[in-house]
Amino acid sequence: MYSAFFQSPNFGYPKGSFGRGGHEIIAIGLHISGAHWESNYHHIMNPRANASYNAIIRDDGSAVSLVAEENAAYSHGRVDRPTWPLIRPGINPNLYTLSLARTGSNQNTWTPEQLTGTLRVLRAWGKKYGIPLRRPYIFGHFEIDGQGRWYCPGAPFFNRVIAELGAAACDPAPVLNRTWQRVIAGSFKRLDLARVRNELLRTIGFNSFIARHVDERNVLWYRVVAGSYLEQENALRQARAIQALGLDTFIIPHTERS
Numbered sequence: 710m711y712s713a714f715f716q717s718p719n720f721g722y723p724k725g726s727f728g729r730g731g732h733e734i735i736a737i738g739l740h741i742s743g744a745h746w747e748s749n750y751h752h753i754m755n756p757r758a759n760a761s762y763n764a765i766i767r768d769d770g771s772a773v774s775l776v777a778e779e780n781a782a783y784s785h786g787r788v789d790r791p792t793w794p795l796i797r798p799g800i801n802p803n804l805y806t807l808s809l810a811r812t813g814s815n816q817n818t819w820t821p822e823q824l825t826g827t828l829r830v831l832r833a834w835g836k837k838y839g840i841p842l843r844r845p846y847i848f849g850h851f852e853i854d855g856q857g858r859w860y861c862p863g864a865p866f867f868n869r870v871i872a873e874l875g876a877a878a879c880d881p882a883p884v885l886n887r888t889w890q891r892v893i894a895g896s897f898k899r900l901d902l903a904r905v906r907n908e909l910l911r912t913i914g915f916n917s918f919i920a921r922h923v924d925e926r927n928v929l930w931y932r933v934v935a936g937s938y939l940e941q942e943n944a945l946r947q948a949r950a951i952q953a954l955g956l957d958t959f960i961i962p963h964t965e966r967s
């Protein structure tokens with residue numbers, strides 16, 4: 710799908726953190742880059758810019774990966790007068806969304822290849838992450854920052870993409886019944902022990918978090934979640950990486966409820 714891969718230093722919260730802080734990807738945000746590719750590239754590779762996208766579609770329709778999908782980009786972290794119905798208060802939206810930009814600074818014009826390229830990536834991501842290809846799962850930056858980014862990605866392009874995807878209607882009641890494979894790197898009855906494990910994992914670069922779990926005997930456990938994946942294969946790979954550190958690890962299915 711990608712014709713080139715680059716690694717922007719602008720990813721993760723705090724910066725440089727891998728993963729998404731335990732958040733699952735639920736939606737895709739669209740952007741206009743505001744410039745030509747060469748200029749975008751230099752900006753996004755500049756560690757002081759604090760700007761990036763997971764991917765960008767160039768004028769010729771080719772897709773470039775800038776922040777690996779499993780990591781959070783610096784695309785739409787500023788929340789100001791949001792209208793997006795899936796917003797999670799207090800959580801940086803980059804952590805639970807992917808971002809896709811197209812090059813250009815004119816909202817009203819785009820190349821036919823850019824439209825095709827955008828649709829191709831949206832369909833691939835939708836399939837890979839189980840994201841419905843319609844609003845509000847596909848959203849515009851203007852829905853997160855209605856004040857500062859009202860023009861991003863531009864209504865004509867955004868509406869055209871939504872129309873091409875086949876459904877312009879807004880779905881105000883999302884139903885998220887996907888089952889994720891959660892990688893558990895330790896389950897503890899004592900919260901302090903779970904915290905020690907969680908800190909250890911975070912120190913070595915895993916973006917883990919603690920989840921409460923009540924078992925069938927009504928016992929409360931603190932589980933250290935070190936990743937969740939739609940595909941078993943990816944969960945197994947993560948579990949093996951943690952097991953290699955000598956830590957007990959298991960995988961359990963987790964169905965999210967909206």
Ligand SMILES: [Zn+2]
Pocket residue numbers: 739740741784850858861862
């Ligand atoms: Zn934007």
